[in-house]
Amino acid sequence: MLPTPGAALLFDIDGTLADTDPIHLEAFNAVFARYGHQFDRARFVRELQGLANIDIARNFLPEMSAEDGMAVLDEKEAAFRALAATEIHAVPGLFALLDMADAAGIAMAAVTNAPRANADLVIDALGIRSRFKALVIGAELPHSKPHPLPYLEGLRLLGADAALSVAFEDSRTGIASATGAGLATIGMRTGLPDADLRAAGAVLTADGYDDPALLAFIGERMNASQTA
Known part of the structure; x- marks a missing residue:
């Protein structure tokens, strides 16, 4: 994958990076x-x-x-x-996707409504802090999810273009925030079924990051301007 400049991946944390x-x-x-x-x-x-x-x-x-x-x-x-402290497990396929994104130079951020201490715990338990150029905490902004501001802030910090980027969410609140910021959003089925995630605005859903449709969508989205 050779993404165009401005491509990014933005992840919610709870239920999205790990099934918490x-x-x-x-x-x-x-x-x-x-x-x-x-x-x-x-x-x-x-x-x-x-x-x-x-x-x-x-x-x-x-x-x-x-x-x-x-x-x-x-x-x-x-x-x-x-x-x-002893119960954090990554959503299947997460590490392979992060490796792929790092190898391709795709910027990544975590965007959450969780308190900073919780976000730090999950990210550090998974050992992925160095993967993210930004960590956005909704409670530290004037508006948290479902307002689009947390994802808009994530895009700003990454210097990313919403039209070339993808968000990953597991809740209706998070999907509303990400789609409100103009992001195509993939719903992770850790808590809600496909129908509920799609009704909230997800473009597709997956049980893990190793889903072929998820990977194909990311590739298509990030190369959108090259194929236009």
């Missing part, structure tokens, strides 16, 4: 049970997946001040990190 949703679900239940909330997989996907913590606090702890609500979410994130 089951760990988040366990952490939510451990902390939120005392506030009367219990989540099964379906409710997690429907009401929590991909949301920024400030929105989760507002939705599930409305009786609390913003400061107290975020303190509860901080406790949940600490529980997640404790559980995740």
Whole structure:
């Protein structure tokens, strides 16, 4: 692959680089049970997946001040990190795709709504920090996902062109953010089925990064201006 200048790959982290949703679900239940909330997989996907913590606090702890609500979410994130310390596993095919992108000189970024400490934990557990030219944390921007700003910031930091780039997401919130920034987005089926990901705006879906259709799409997208 010899991509045109401006081509880039932008990855969400949770559920996209690693299948961390089951760990988040366990952490939510451990902390939120005392506030009367219990989540099964379906409710997690429907009401929590991909949301920024400030929105989760507002939705599930409305009786609390913003400061107290975020303190509860901080406790949940600490529980997640404790559980995740030995449970981080890459989505299939990830390392081969990263090797291919590095060999071709394709710029890459991670774009997430996760707190920085969580993002650091996952990226370092996978040993892939050096792969990314940028790490964008939604909570550190004026708007997080589903607003397009996190992906627009990722494109800006990479000097990338949305028309030549591809995003990878696993949630409706993330797909809305990436497509809003003009990115063709591939939905990773770690949490949602094909139909839900496509309904949210994904151009195609895959179980892993070794999917032939995913790899073909990346190649076509990144060479778009050469074949136009």
